[in-house]
Amino acid sequence: MRSSRLWAWLTFAVGAACFFIPLLATLEFSMRMRRGTYSFDAYKVVFGDPRFQATFSYSVVAAIMTIILGILIVVPAAYWIRLRLPQLRPIVEFITLLPLVIPAIVIVFGYIRMYGSSSPLPLLASSRSTDLLLVIGYATLALPYMYRAVDTGLRTIDVRTLTEAAQILGAGWSTIIVRVILPNVLIAVLSGAFLTFAIVIGEFTMASLLNRPAFGPYLQNIGANRAYEPAALAVIAFAITWGCMSVIQLLSRFAPRSSNRPN
Amino acid sequence: MTELSVPQPALAGNSAPPAEARSLRLPTQWLGVAPFFLFVLLFLILPTLYLVVGAFQTADGTFTLENLAALAQPSIRAAYWISIKVSVASALLGALVGLAIAIAIVRGGLPTWTRSATLTFSGVASQFAGIPLAFAFLATLGRLGLVTVLLNTAFGFNIYAHGFNILSFWGLTLTYLYFQIPLMVVIITPAIDGIRKEWGEAASTLGATQWQYWRMVVIPVIWPSFLGTVILLFANAFGAIATAYALTGSSLNIVPILLYAQIRGDVLHNANLGYAIAFGMIFITGLANIFYIWFRVRSERWLK
Numbered sequence: 001m002r003s004s005r006l007w008a009w010l011t012f013a014v015g016a017a018c019f020f021i022p023l024l025a026t027l028e029f030s031m032r033m034r035r036g037t038y039s040f041d042a043y044k045v046v047f048g049d050p051r052f053q054a055t056f057s058y059s060v061v062a063a064i065m066t067i068i069l070g071i072l073i074v075v076p077a078a079y080w081i082r083l084r085l086p087q088l089r090p091i092v093e094f095i096t097l098l099p100l101v102i103p104a105i106v107i108v109f110g111y112i113r114m115y116g117s118s119s120p121l122p123l124l125a126s127s128r129s130t131d132l133l134l135v136i137g138y139a140t141l142a143l144p145y146m147y148r149a150v151d152t153g154l155r156t157i158d159v160r161t162l163t164e165a166a167q168i169l170g171a172g173w174s175t176i177i178v179r180v181i182l183p184n185v186l187i188a189v190l191s192g193a194f195l196t197f198a199i200v201i202g203e204f205t206m207a208s209l210l211n212r213p214a215f216g217p218y219l220q221n222i223g224a225n226r227a228y229e230p231a232a233l234a235v236i237a238f239a240i241t242w243g244c245m246s247v248i249q250l251l252s253r254f255a256p257r258s259s260n261r262p263n
Numbered sequence: 264m265t266e267l268s269v270p271q272p273a274l275a276g277n278s279a280p281p282a283e284a285r286s287l288r289l290p291t292q293w294l295g296v297a298p299f300f301l302f303v304l305l306f307l308i309l310p311t312l313y314l315v316v317g318a319f320q321t322a323d324g325t326f327t328l329e330n331l332a333a334l335a336q337p338s339i340r341a342a343y344w345i346s347i348k349v350s351v352a353s354a355l356l357g358a359l360v361g362l363a364i365a366i367a368i369v370r371g372g373l374p375t376w377t378r379s380a381t382l383t384f385s386g387v388a389s390q391f392a393g394i395p396l397a398f399a400f401l402a403t404l405g406r407l408g409l410v411t412v413l414l415n416t417a418f419g420f421n422i423y424a425h426g427f428n429i430l431s432f433w434g435l436t437l438t439y440l441y442f443q444i445p446l447m448v449v450i451i452t453p454a455i456d457g458i459r460k461e462w463g464e465a466a467s468t469l470g471a472t473q474w475q476y477w478r479m480v481v482i483p484v485i486w487p488s489f490l491g492t493v494i495l496l497f498a499n500a501f502g503a504i505a506t507a508y509a510l511t512g513s514s515l516n517i518v519p520i521l522l523y524a525q526i527r528g529d530v531l532h533n534a535n536l537g538y539a540i541a542f543g544m545i546f547i548t549g550l551a552n553i554f555y556i557w558f559r560v561r562s563e564r565w566l567k
Contacts, residue, residue: 004371004372005371005372005373007367007371008366008367008368008370008371008372008373009367009371009373011363011364011366011367011371012364012367012368012371012373012377012381015360015364015367015381015444018440018444019384019388019441019445021403021409021410022399022400022402022403022441023399024409025399025402025403025408025409025410026398026399026402026403028402028409029402029403029407029408029409030402072298073298073299073302074299076295076296076298076299077295077296077298077299077300079295080295080296081296084292084295085292085295085296088296092296092299095303095307097552098303098307098308099307100495100498100499100552101498101545101548101549101552102307102311102502102545102548103501103502103503103504103519103544103545103548104502104504105502105504105519105522105523105526105541105544106311106314106502106522106541106544106545107306107307107310107311108526109310109314109522109526109537109541110309110310110311110313110314110541111306111310112526113310113313113314113317114309114310114313121305136302136306137306139302139306140306140307143303143307173295195390198390199390202393202394202395202505203393203505204393204394204504204505204508204509205504205505205519205523209523209526209527216393216394216505219393219394219395219398219509220394220505220508220509223394223397223398223401223509224512230398230401230402231398231399231401231402233395233398234395234396234398234399234402237391237393237394237395238387238391238395238399241387241390241391242387244390245383245386245387245390246383248386249383249386
């Protein structure tokens with residue numbers, strides 16, 4: 001027993017070291033910009049760079065649009081499948097897993113070939129519609145996470161009874177979804193939303209191949225041309241990921257734990 | 264009477280006699296999921312099918328297997344090979360280390376904070392991929408990285424003089440481990456939780472040694488979820504491009520980077536060969552996921 005506990009501590013310590021050393025190294029490297037002393041110069045340069053501000057806000061807007069689009073697509077479908085079409089569940093679950101099977105680079109390759117300016121749906125023709133295509137691509141990437149989060153949320157409420165109660169009170173479908181279902185799964189939707197944000201904010205492949213001025217391509221550009229700023233950007237990106245994940249953890253404390261009707 | 268008649272129209276759509284309603288209601292039934300299916304069809308299935316069909320066509324649209332045969336040319340075959348090697352190595356190593364950490368925090372008798380701290384951190388680290396991860400590893404194990412410099416000054420051991428390079432197969436594998444290990448921990452911990460204490464007690468009551476208990480109870484129970492997760496990690500590494508691209512530029516020729524160059528500038532001078540490379544990627548990750556689903560189904564019966 002004693003030796004097994006020692007072994008467990010050792011594993012835990014090695015694991016912790018493996019994960020903190022790169023972080024500490026990155027932090028240290030990012031503060032080496034001024035010769036001979038530690039400083040936050042690299043961060044100052046990064047935050048002062050107008051391209052950082054422009055690309056970062058572009059990606060934040062894209063992430064928010066992605067979340068809205070994801071909610072609009074996933075929530076009604078997941079709700080309707082629970083309520084009326086449970087036989088479709090395996091199919092829809094399979095479809096929502098597809099973005100994990102088909103790499104992002106393949107999906108965006110398909111977009112570039114299908115939605116070129118000579119196609120029936122020329123989304124690549126103008127930069128505005130290419131922005132839309134990027135958001136659509138991001139929503140596709142986030143689909144597995146969004147669907148799973150919403151479906152887990154729906155499992156904890158009694159969809160049928162809530163719907164019937166709302167119908168008896170005279171509510172239409174849009175009222176039911178917006179004012180009855182959505183508030184009940186809001187926490188699940190929000191945790192899906194923050195995960196989407198964490199995935200989308202630094203995404204490189206789609207943004208780069210669609211030629212959009214997003215944060216991911218900017219990161220790549222800085223990485224290829226600068227020494228200390230990339231480390232500072234890595235620390236910032238880690239902080240953003242950490243922030244999103246903490247919010248999800250925090251939200252899960254407020255989520256209802258058990259179902260009042262087993263599904 | 265009047266009070267009861269108010270909700271009647273609202274209910275009518277819901278509780279009409281089933282036989283006659285079915286044919287009438289069918290379109291509205293499907294209306295609820297139509298946006299979802301339309302979206303998935305337009306932006307996931309059709310673009311993928313377009314590439315898959317293109318992989319079997321010549322430039323003027325006739326059926327051919329030549330594109331797939333052309334995948335065997337040395338540069339493309341080498342790209343697939345190194346991609347598969349990096350994905351297999353990072354998946355296997357990540358799975359083994361992740362499993363050890365998961366067992367340590369669940370079964371090792373450690374205080375409870377270690378478990379929640381590990382799971383929280385794993386949740387973050389498993390999502391910390393892409394370009395920033397490459398930056399972090401350049402700052403750690405690059406030529407001027409902290410670990411490289413420390414090893415050199417403290418122990419006089421120059422890892423670069425001994426053949427290590429962050430811009431290589433092992434460099435990339437090591438970098439991928441940073442998200443593969445935590446992903447393994449996140450996925451496998453529920454499976455370890457599924458091993459009941461009673462099983463160990465039952466085994467020792469029947470006179471089993473610790474080794475027999477592990478070999479005949481624990482390993483068979485977690486084996487399907489272990490293999491399933493290895494496959495998931497494999498697919499996860501296989502499709503990733505951003506980390507490798509930021510880390511090595513195009514000096515390490517993995518498939519996604521080759522495809523990226525092809526999409527940007529048709530470096531292979533054959534559009535349909537590009538489709539074939541994409542098809543090859545889907546084929547490999549698809550095959551991996553079929554195995555994943557199969558193992559998943561087998562593992563779930565123990566987790567009830």
